Amino acid sequence: MKKKIVFCTAALSLMLAGSAYAKQPDDMQKHQNKKTGLENALERGNKNDKAREAIRRALERKEERSHHEEWTDTQRVAADWAKLSVTYGASDSKDSVTRALALPVAGAHGSTITWASSNPTVLSDDGLEVNRPAAGQPDAAVTLTATVTYGSVSKTKVFTVTVKAETNDAQRVAADKAVLAITYKTGDTAASVTGPLTLPVLGSNGTVITWVSSNPSVISHDGKTVNRPAAGAGDASVTLTATVTYGSVTDTKSFPVIVKASYTDAERVASDKANLSITLTEPDTAASVTKPLTLPATGTNGSKVIWISSNTAVISHDGKTVTRPAAGSGDATVVLTAVLTSGSVSDTKSFTLTVKQQLTEAQKAAADKESLAVGFAAGDSASCVTRALSLPAAGGNGSAVTWFSSNPAVISNDGKTVVRPAAGQGDVNVVLNATITSGGYTELKTFTLTVKQQLTDAQAVEADKAALALTFASGDSAAQVTQNLTLPLTGTNGTAITWVSSNTSVISNSGAVTRPAAGSAEVSVVLTAILTKGGLADTKAFIVTVKPLP
Incomplete structure (x- = not known):
């Protein structure tokens, strides 16, 4: 099977630039309303080589104007060589390639990266065309050699990958049957079915699955x-028989299940009694109740439950x-009695709870001091503050x-404003002092926090790159996209x-998805x-x- 992806040239050209963007000089600010050569080139980047070259030249000019530290050619090549890696699709890895690869054509420090495949008929030099060996043939080992170049300095890096042979129809059927x-x-098993079943109709290897019930x-x-x-x-x-089909190959798999008879009233009440429980508000327990309860x-199984305190x-x-x-009046013991009824059958179940007496003012202040905490933004902590804090104005x-x-x-x-020191100035320790007051009683609690200095531009790019991920719609994944993506x-x-999408007719640059027509092959797309x-x-x-569409 041949899988090919054509990168839009705008993406290639953008990556050719490496570390590229910098602020425009003052004379260019006069032309804010006029599109730059770069913008025009981006718009027609998928049309011709001249546009691609325009993008490269424009980005190189920005590179020359950037204000980051000057590196030698050798340092740039060494840094980009060290970080160079191959991006695999879906569940692929170096030991199992079944679809296109994403091979970087530029490093973050401006180097140009070219690739050569030891077997272009199996895996093209750019990694976008994969021709898997036919079913029954051995897998193919391919060596990809990357040459990292800046100025007159070059260095090579080798990646060895294995392109898996095609799966024949029988193998597809066998694989999907094995995992079916x-x-x-929830709560049901094959030996105790009481509610609807979910029966798969497609296997992960593309097989079609049909089901027949014996009753x-x-x-x-x-189901x-x-x-x-x-x-x-x-x-x-009841026996449920699945027929797994791909091409002309078919196999079956049977699942014997037992559907439980409906409960008698007595069985229903007994089962519901056994499962009945009270939901307490955290951190309460039966021995220490301070807040409202949830009583089913x-x-x-449908029994009616009435509660008596x-x-x-x-x-x-x-x-x-x-x-x-x-x-000072002591705790109170309360018995909650549940009366369960189904038809003419009833039974009871009792729960003994201890409701704690109210705290004195001194105890309130002490308890609230003990539980008081600073709320941090996601990813932050006391030793790493980068964003606003949540500081409670009252204790529990x-x-x-x-x-x-x-x-x-x-x-x-109030913690709502956090001003990080500028990059290079070092982190700053700040002490937050909390005064906890109840009645005439006061407690003090301190929190020592470290506010991190701002990241350099390079650190910000590196951190955001590491954290960057696609957001898929419910049920979708990288291996199975059927709905729009959030970019x-x-x-x-x-x-x-x-x-930049490698195929905007399937996935737009904004993440809108147009699925291939029913009966068409699936399409792999590189999003850069x-x-x-x-x-x-x-x-x-x-x-x-x-x-593709169903």
């Missing part, structure tokens, strides 16, 4: 309808109101909390991200992200497979 399984309703009056052929035998009629045995009104002044019948005894027991920063110019008193346009460290900040740029490639 039924998905049961469709109990389980429908598609979506399950009619349990009447109470007392006994359980029903029905059992998992032994002391409604402390816990209401529905559990929604919990009134703690006054401080009602204490008032006020905050004071030892350095409001870096962290404001981030900015990184968390302030980089700007632009995207260009991350820029200040005078630096880098790229990251993602390979995704778009499935």
